[in-house]
Amino acid sequence: MYASVKDLGIDRLSVAERILLVEEIWDSIAAESAAMPIPEAHKEELDRRLAAYQDNPQTGSSWEDVKARLQNAP
Structure with missing residues (x-):
């Protein structure tokens, strides 16, 4: 199971801050995408x-x- 938005306090961030967080998360996924096999x-x-x-x-x-x-x- 994973922590929810409220558990992590993400709901207290502004919309702009949440967008930046999503960008950071996406960049971290993209950096490791080579490790994921393509079906x-x-x-x-x-x-x-x-x-x-x-x-x-x-x-x-x-x-x-x-x-x-x-x-x-x-």
């Missing part, structure tokens, strides 16, 4: 998507199009 199913899905792209690189959207759609979303 075979994830590798297979990435291979499938790469093959689909290589078969038809014209499908999908450019980053610019995706970004524009996200910025214009309600």
Whole structure:
């Protein structure tokens, strides 16, 4: 089991402080991510998507199009 937000006193931090804490936690996870094995199913899905792209690189959207759609979303 793990300690709760209240047990750790995180609920007493400001929103800005909690965001910084999350960033610190994420950075610490990313620094150790090489130690975590990638599940075979994830590798297979990435291979499938790469093959689909290589078969038809014209499908999908450019980053610019995706970004524009996200910025214009309600």
